Amino acid sequence: MNKNLRTPVIAGNWKMNKNRAEAKALLEELCPLVKDAGCGVVVCVPFTDLETALAATAGTNVKVGAQNCHFETSGAFTGEIAADMLAEMGVEYVVLGHSERRQYFAETDETVNLRTKAALAAGLKPIVCVGELLAQREQGITAEVVSLQTKVALQGIDAEGLRSIIIAYEPVWAIGTGKTATAEQAGEVCAVIRATVAGLYGEEAASHLVVQYGGSMNAGNAAELLAQPDVDGGLIGGASLKADAFSQIVEAASK
């Protein structure tokens, strides 16, 4: 499918890093470096940094995202944040279903689906993460796992909702390990995701879907990964914590 139909998006996932002063300093260094980016640029920061990030990126092309939201709009859910609360602040994106949330906080395909629907209802743009475990890759069931995660995440979401969604393919074995999927492996699974979405919504809708790769993407390997026909950007962990490394990935996606 024609890659030119899609504008790549490079999103940094800071995970549980950076206090407010550090966030401000990083964004003040980053924003000028990426001001002419030919791709979308997003930083997904800890909840406590959202206000700082919104202020530091105001008037720039850098968009702000959160790293999760709850699926209810309010109520007795101690420690949780509702999608509306994020939207009301001016947050635009939200990472959902990250493998660290699935692994350490018992999130499931079903709750990822609920969170995705809640995010859309609040007007947020979800970055929905899918990806196989190492054991699943070794068993040869990567395509089935990723396709199932994608289908469940999108259940009950119409074509209009899909237009606001990014799907990030993150092989769990490549996250924070320094082990990157080869460009071919990344391209192959991103193509599976697009084919799954085409099966649900049709080829036209799938041809506009942004599918990111995430997992040890860095300034050195970004260009090769992003050259794959079905890889439309990246969800960057470690390399998003340094302005120069992150801006080099943005530059690779802008070509």
Ligand SMILES: O=C[C@H](O)COP(=O)(O)O
């Ligand atoms: O959300 C980002 C991914 O988990 C990738 O993290 P990483 O770039 O540190 O491997």
